[in-house]
Amino acid sequence: MKPNMAKNTNSTKFFLAFLMLFLLLANSEFATAKLCQRRSETWSGPCGSTDNCDRQCRKWEHAVHGACHGFISRACYCYFNC
Structure with missing residues (x-):
């Protein structure tokens, strides 16, 4: 293998390792974020x-997310970062 190709290979490995570390840290940040549920203030009627x-x-x-919940009277609930 030529010396120049070895540098490119090492640079690529370093970049991929750095990228994986960044993604791992970013993922753990989102995994620990808590969401608070609150009934929608703008939705009217049953949530279908x-x-x-x-x-x-x-x-x-x-909000971060919204979903319909409830068995008898389904309502729209919004989820916010706590």
Whole structure:
């Protein structure tokens, strides 16, 4: 192997190791974030579509996520960072 190719290989290995470390740290940061659930303030009526609830929570209430919950009376709940 030529010396120049060895440098490229070592640089590539270092970059990949750095990238994996960064992704691992970023993933652990998101895994430890807590979400607080709150009934949507902008949704009216029963919640029939989690996709629509999620979209409305994110766009209108600036939540991280939204979902329909409940057995008898389904309501839209938004999730925020605590």
